[in-house]
Amino acid sequence: MSPLLDVKDLNVSFNQDGETIRAVNGVSFHVEKGETVALVGESGSGKSVTALSTVSLLPESAEVSGSVVYKGDEMVGASVETLRKVRGNDISFIFQEPMTSLNPLHTLEKQLRESIELHQGLKGDAVKTRIVELLDKVGIRDPESRLADYPHQLSGGQRQRVMIAMALANDPDLLVADEPTTALDVTIQAQILELLAKLKDEQGMSLLFITHDLTIVRRFADRVCVMKDGEIVEHGATKEIFDNPQHPYTIKLLSAEAAEAPGPVPEGAETVAETDSLRIWFPIQRGLLRRVVGHVKAVNDATISVRAGETLGIVGESGSGKTTLALAMMRLIPSEGRIAVLGRDITSQPRGAGEAGAWDSFKRSFSSSDRRKIRKLRSDMQIVFQDPYGSLSPRMTVEQIIAEGLAIHKVGDGRPQRELVAEIMEEVGLPLGAMDRYPHEFSGGQRQRIAIARAMVLRPKLVVLDEPTSALDMTVQVQIVELLRKLQERHKLAYLFISHDLKVVRALSHKVIVMRNGDIVEAGDAATIFDAPQSDYTRQLMAAAFDLHAERVA
Known part of the structure; x- marks a missing residue:
């Protein structure tokens, strides 16, 4: 019996400034019906280009040779009409960043309606019924009430669920998932992966899964193809690849794990930064007079400290208050409560910080002496942001x-x-x-x-590291973690390390605080938090990060 998708000797090159760049070189693999095949490798290895080649979604500048056969039909060089029937109908895609894939100007109903009307020919109420059914299937609560929502009104996990609903709208035989969980929190990631596995089993779909996260591959894929520099250097059953890798590059990928724990904090290390009962509430204003009708309680009663040579890991889902807490400690946003850096109280409490004039009051609170005091400390307090593409x-x-x-x-x-x-x-x-x-x-x-x-x-003496490794490949993550540890040891740096990647947090952190909805739900030394978490929410995070079988905490 022929495979659902059969790729043989695929070559893809691009002409850039008169130079030919080979992105994919002689790639061959196949996907059987109902099977999950993972393409793994570092950025630039050719994974996404290979996947896009299956239905000729590459730019016109691409030169493609070889064979891509889907259900017996050749896709390379196929007519536009043939490709249009397959794209989004038989083969659907889920991409990494839903905010760039969803139209910000269209409601959820309009975006889903477009695909269903185009491929299934349904009209009117029948389309709306199908949309509600799809959103319910992918776990959107009360889907009818969300039809008029726009993408920006959804969380990251909800947006990814909408992308999955769009991909499943026409009951595809093959779903191509290109890094669908990279930007998501560990708990949301676990939910999305469990959803994909469930839908795959229910609908008998095949799945081509593209990722650099080998933890996901081990639990999710039937077979693995390891890519490097545009070539598949090793392929086989998942258990076989993980238990007995043959190629040096595969061995390197599988060993790309950061060290388990950092070295001890120096004896007698001084406290570099601390807070006492820190609160950050943002006003919700309504009406012509912009009256305050409530508050977004970003951080509640946070009391923390970090010493020279010590890393305080701050973990929790998106919206839990992690970055807000760090920005307040740097005096970049208004807050209430005490903040001290290098033994100096830098709070200078603004009036009405929790009310409508918070930002204006925050600016006015700085007298010339306050500004000079903070300015002198600015060089001692530095930030490294998540996105190295956008921060430079x-x-x-x-x-x-x-x-x-x-x-x-x-x-x-x-x-x-x-x-x-x-x-x-x-x-x-x-x-x-x-x-x-x-x-x-x-x-x-x-x-x-x-x-x-x-x-x-x-x-500096204090460095805020805000998701500094989340956009990087596993092998590069290890390098950056080792660099940060080396710099900390050499210069006795205090780190506030914000991340949803708990494996990296474990490798860097001496202490950990777990945040949820603005509250610190658990705090302590890293070993205790990771090995014996006390709160249900912390246990959920640990299960999602290390087992990928977490149940949702209500």
Whole structure:
């Protein structure tokens, strides 16, 4: 019996500035009916290009050769009419970022209606009934009430469920899921994966799953194809690949796990930052006079501390208050309660912080002496953000990016700026020859090293690390974790490490606080939190991160 999808000797190349770049080189694999096949590998290995080639969704500049046979029909070189019948009907896609895949100007009903009317020919109430049925199937609560919602009104998990509903609208035989859970919290990730497994079994679908997360592959896939530099270097049954990998690259991927725990905090380490009963509430205003009718309670009564050479991990789902807490500690948003950095109280409590004039009051609260006090501490408090693509100016060279803070804060020891930049670049593992290049010329891991260098060149005492590894491949994550540990040990840095990747949190953190809906539901040393969590919510997070079989906490 022929496989559902059979790819043989697939080659894809792109012409870029007169140079031919080979993205996929001689790839062959197949997907049987009802089977899950995973394509794994680092960014740039050719996984997504291979998947898009199945229904010729590549740009016109792509040169494709080889064979892609779906149900006996050749897709390479097929007519537009043939491809249109297959796309979204027989073969559907779920992409990584639903906010770029969903139209922000259209309601959920309109976006789902378009696909159903195009492929199934249903009209009127029959379409609406089908839409409600789909949304209910993918776990959207009270689906009829959500039909008029726009994508921005949904959470990340809900948006991904809508994407799955759109993909399933026409009962496809093959579902291609391209990194569908990378940007999601661990609990939402577990729910989405369980949903896909359930729908696959119920509808007898086949699944082509693209990811760099091997934990998901181990639990979810029947067979695995490992890709590197556009080629499949190893393939086989999932258990066989994980238990007895043959290719050096597969072995490298499977061993890409950060160390289990960090070294001890130095004896007598001083407290670098602390809060006492910190509260951050944002006003909800309504009406012409903008009266305050309620508050978004982002953080409630947070009392925390972090010492020199210590990492405080802050975990929880999106919207739990993790980043808000860190920004308040940096005095970047208004708050109530005490904040101290390096033994200095920097609270300077603004009046009416929880009311309508919070932001104006927050700005006015800074007297000239307050501003000078905070300005002196700014170089001691630095942030490394999640997205190395968005946090670096594309118009500045690496030297300019790293050196910007030196000029603003007038930091240095009298040596030339270029020498200071060269020193920190060497420390974070960047080639000195890259100093005059621009961010787009670097990989994701290198860009994150640039962002780390920009923070570290000021020799700070406190560094907020806001999801610094979530957008990176597993092997690159390990490198960045090791770099952060090395810098912490060398410079006795205090880290606030915010992440939903609990494996990375475990590798970096000495203490952990678990946040939910603005509250700290559990706090303690990392080993205790990970090995013997006390709250139901913490146990749910741990199960989702390490077992991927978490049940939802009401």
